[in-house]
Amino acid sequence: MRAPPKPPPAASAWSRYRRELGFLILFVLILGTTFTLISWNPVNDRVIEPFTGAIARAGGATLNLLGQQTTMSGTIIRNDRFAVNIRNGCNGVEAMLIYFAAVLAFPASWRSRLLGVVLGFVAIQLVNLVRVVALFLTGVYFPRLFDSSHTVIWQTIVILSGVLLWILWANRFAELHPGDPAAASDAPSA
């Protein structure tokens, strides 16, 4: 009488959750590294501050098109009714870093990742420009709503935009990397 066959060994937690753990570890590493880099004073002073100044100029120019008669000084936009200083957290950089980390950590070809990064930079900065303009106008016409608009509403919108953009990119543009196991499983059988 033969012994019954042994059941296959249960998959370890790592093998069962390998994909999401791999994605998340890479995501957090990339995000932590890039954020540490931009927090470093030389990078902040030579890259982030000028970048934020450019955002202020773009925001001020847009507001002037809307008749707000603003002037810009560094990262500050002001007119005779309101002034706002664009600081880290409001320049779209953190949202971009989160999005970039998600794109780079996702298993896809380097070409599609580059496309995702470029697409994300443009799209998130457009959303952020709308945020800057909307917040300035909120400060002028509805100053009591400025605090909650500044963090809760517009931070949520910008991060939500990043998430939606990543979903769009992964769905439409992320080509499978040749070494991706999913590429082998999707290949037609002979």
Added chain:
Amino acid sequence: MPGPTNSGARTPSWTGRLVRSLLLWILPAVVVWLLITPFYNRFLSVAGEQLARLTEFPGVTRLYIQETHQVLVTRSDMSGKQAFVYKFRLTDLHFNLILTVALFLAVPAVEKRRRFENLGWALLVSVCFHILVLFFYVKFVYSTQLGAWSNEHYGAFAQNLWGFGKHLLDLPIKLALPFILWAGFYFQDFQHHVRRT
């Protein structure tokens, strides 16, 4: 036996349904978050205060809620006006709950029980994270925002630790947490449906 009919209507893809549901769930998530914020701020101030006092001998930190959204940081080892150390918007620490709730409830083709169970775990992690951020914020205030007192009581390493830690937790990690939690539970579902769209 009638054959299958083709009405010409396209079945929305999984990701299409995810995006649509996400946008629909945002508003209810905002409403629920607004309703619980006053109570959650009180809970956070108590929890954050207890965590801060665990690292103090004797415990001197007291956190008070003011005007629903602000938290006052005070120290009992300082007297008079000096006891009031700092004030900031506590509500700004936990608005990421809106996106967390919307993301977890928006996942299509997942039974309701599993969605709410996963959301429960995500909310538990989020609550622990908010208490940790508040703790780092209080330490950041003590170590860097009190001028000569900070320099007298905290060395350069401690000031950098609390300052950078608060900055890291309060900005990129706080903003990314809903996505991190969602990917932790649904990355395989997402990847499976994306590859087959």
